[in-house]
Amino acid sequence: xxxxxxxxxxxxxxxxxxxxxxGAIIFGFVVIHMLGNLQVFRxxxxxxxxxxxxxxxxxxxxxxxxxxxxxxxxxxxxxTQVTLQSWAARPEGYAVQRYRETTYAARTMRWGGPIxxxxxxxxxxxxxxxxxxxxxxxxxxxxxxxxxxxxxxxxWVAGFYILASMAVxxxxxxGAWSMLQTMGISHPGWNRWRKAFAVVFALAVTIGNISMPIxxxxxxxxxx
Amino acid sequence: xDFTLKVWRQAGPDEKGRLITxxxxxxxxxxxxxEMLDIxxxxxxxxxxxxxxxxxxxxxxxxxxxxxxxxxxxxxxxxGTTLCQLHMREFNxxxxxxxxxxxxxxxxxVKDLVVDRSAFDAIITAGGFISMRTGSAPDGNAIxxxxxxxxxxxxxxxxxxxxxxxxxxxNASAMLFTSAKISHLGLVPQGxxxxxxxxxxxxxxxxxxxxxxxxxxxxxxxACPKEISMNFIARxxxxxxxxALVE
Numbered sequence: 001x002x003x004x005x006x007x008x009x010x011x012x013x014x015x016x017x018x019x020x021x022x023g024a025i026i027f028g029f030v031v032i033h034m035l036g037n038l039q040v041f042r043x044x045x046x047x048x049x050x051x052x053x054x055x056x057x058x059x060x061x062x063x064x065x066x067x068x069x070x071x072x073x074x075x076x077x078x079x080t081q082v083t084l085q086s087w088a089a090r091p092e093g094y095a096v097q098r099y100r101e102t103t104y105a106a107r108t109m110r111w112g113g114p115i116x117x118x119x120x121x122x123x124x125x126x127x128x129x130x131x132x133x134x135x136x137x138x139x140x141x142x143x144x145x146x147x148x149x150x151x152x153x154x155x156w157v158a159g160f161y162i163l164a165s166m167a168v169x170x171x172x173x174x175g176a177w178s179m180l181q182t183m184g185i186s187h188p189g190w191n192r193w194r195k196a197f198a199v200v201f202a203l204a205v206t207i208g209n210i211s212m213p214i215x216x217x218x219x220x221x222x223x224x
Numbered sequence: 225x226d227f228t229l230k231v232w233r234q235a236g237p238d239e240k241g242r243l244i245t246x247x248x249x250x251x252x253x254x255x256x257x258x259e260m261l262d263i264x265x266x267x268x269x270x271x272x273x274x275x276x277x278x279x280x281x282x283x284x285x286x287x288x289x290x291x292x293x294x295x296x297x298x299x300x301x302x303x304g305t306t307l308c309q310l311h312m313r314e315f316n317x318x319x320x321x322x323x324x325x326x327x328x329x330x331x332x333x334v335k336d337l338v339v340d341r342s343a344f345d346a347i348i349t350a351g352g353f354i355s356m357r358t359g360s361a362p363d364g365n366a367i368x369x370x371x372x373x374x375x376x377x378x379x380x381x382x383x384x385x386x387x388x389x390x391x392x393x394x395n396a397s398a399m400l401f402t403s404a405k406i407s408h409l410g411l412v413p414q415g416x417x418x419x420x421x422x423x424x425x426x427x428x429x430x431x432x433x434x435x436x437x438x439x440x441x442x443x444x445x446x447a448c449p450k451e452i453s454m455n456f457i458a459r460x461x462x463x464x465x466x467x468a469l470v471e
Contacts, residue, residue, distance in 0.1 A: 004471025
């Protein structure tokens with residue numbers, strides 16, 4: 001089986017499977033992350049209590065962070081490999097090429113990915129390390145609620161988060177449908193529901209994520 | 225009808241090619257696309273010029289020999305149609321038509337619009353068969369095949385191997401072709417004994433030929449003259465994974 005899996009990874013189907021499995025792990029994280037963040041609507045106590053609970057997990061938290069890091073790295077490595085393979089597969093392009101079926105989401109996967117990575121780095125520096133918090137000197141690791149509200153009260157920060165959430169949404173939409181296809185999760189009886197699932201899933205995550213900067217910008221969520 | 229053609233001309237595999245403009249005047253709306261090219265070629269010959277080389281054979285839409293990119297669509301814009309079955313009445317009088325060969329590293333240009341599709345033959349050779357004792361034909365109903373499987377297998381078996389899926393794919397991937405070939409055998413009892421070996425060997429041959437990786441755009445399915453579903457690609461992925469787990 002070991003050589004079987006190694007030979008499998010040498011093919012694009014194997015690399016795509018790695019992308020699909022790591023993508024599924026990242027999906028799970030994105031959903032839980034969003035549900036946790038939405039606690040901001042329940043006030044400072046609830047959100048800060050939830051943050052303290054996560055910090056209190058100790059070793060478990062680090063195991064989860066490790067899994068996430070490995071998933072992200074594998075996702076990027078296999079994506080880069082299949083991208084290079086595909087670019088090499090058509091050395092000379094067409095003078096005219098028209099598409100009928102592919103979506104904006106599908107065509108922007110390769111550039112959306114690196115943009116989302118840059119966003120994640122910024123996001124970590126902003127809320128986890130506090131080094132690029134827009135209101136310098138006000139980052140308080142224990143007061144997540146204050147960090148979020150102060151951060152999103154700066155319009156360009158909130159705007160950037162909204163744009164990034166939309167990019168994540170597009171990536172999730174094509175990713176969710178593509179993942180089912182790559183994993184071979186297909187059946188004539190319910191195939192038509194796969195794209196509907198991807199749309200609903202991506203929309204739910206995008207709306208959930210965007211609701212937070214918008215709520216702060218419009219004054220629905222405030223410091224006190 | 226009058227058309228302005230922008231045709232890819234390339235003298236040989238290692239020559240540099242370019243788009244050349246030709247005027248095609250007085251073309252009947254009832255001519256097929258290939259007949260239109262025949263007329264253009266006859267006029268070129270009369271002028272002592274080299275005719276445009278293009279692949280064709282049955283001209284009935286069943287052999288898989290013809291096919292070019294026409295205005296950015298594999299086999300032209302009409303869906304579920306091979307190039308030979310496309311008629312000039314589908315265009316507007318005075319249209320400019322770009323005609324280019326399939327573009328893929330695995331499909332090198334032989335001349336003008338003719339590409340070498342031996343890479344598909346290599347994929348078939350690797351596993352597109354069943355091993356069985358030959359002799360007199362077995363009784364028709366000796367092996368029961370569920371109706372649903374038979375229907376699906378026939379859908380996959382419609383593939384004529386023209387290469388439009390590769391040509392239309394933004395990644396120049398051959399997954400639709402390979403999945404159709406793997407599925408039409410894998411869906412029936414006769415194909416079961418070699419199913420895992422077949423999935424492995426055919427995918428390996430596909431990779432070796434230098435095709436790109438499938439990212440599920442769906443352009444293959446839209447371009448396929450036989451309208452083969454990309455659900456077969458999911459089937460290929462399932463079979464290839466199983467093959468890896470049992471190897």
